[in-house]
Amino acid sequence: MSDTLPLTEVSDAVDAQLAQQISQISGVAQVTIGGQQKPAVRIQIDPAKLVVKGLSLEDVRSVISITTVDSPKGNIDGGTRSFTIYANDQLPESKDWNDVIVAYRNGGPLRIRDIGEAVTGPEDVKQAAGPTASAACSSSSTSNQVPTSSTTVDKIKAQLPRLVAAIPPAIHIGIMSDRTQTSAPRSKTSSSRCY
DSSP states (O other): OBSSSOHHHHHHHIIIIIHHHHHTSTTOOEEEEESOOOEEEEEEEOHHHHHHHTOOHHHHHHHHHHHTOOOEEEEEEOSSOEEEEEOOOOOOSHHHHTTOEEEEETTEEEEHHHHEEEEEEESOTTOOOOSOOEEEEEEOOSSSSOOOHHHHHHHHHHHHHHHHHTSOTTBOOOEEEETTSSSSOOOSSEEEEEO
């Protein structure tokens, strides 16, 4: 969790750094991320402004769909070699989308910002996720020499200071629960959740 970073950045750090490192610890079979929120750009159009400019939502949609095409732009052929010209022209930031030209009116360009606004936010705005991301770590093996779940969890706990140092300091990491600390007999598959 973080008091200053958006959930999308916390989610990205947990997925790209924390989960990857935990999955490499001996005895960890799988790491899953809960409450993950990937970033997305939403274009919010004002219908009244569309009518004034003589546009429809379909006009805007068609421009948006060709603006985000990520494909080869051509090729260079030589006597012995051929090269594909490839440029990524996708727009990951909302500020870039606001400058996209959707039409021309009265001899000038009509941009997204003239009929609405592009905003950055989480992919799923309806998900009731708090500002935390959790990783559930399960240890299991098919061999008879199975390391106990508590041994694997102990390895994860021992690595936490190194893992915390690898992510932005604004993200707070701690142990949310440890299901190996129960009085019930331990199974071959158990888990610990970190966030």
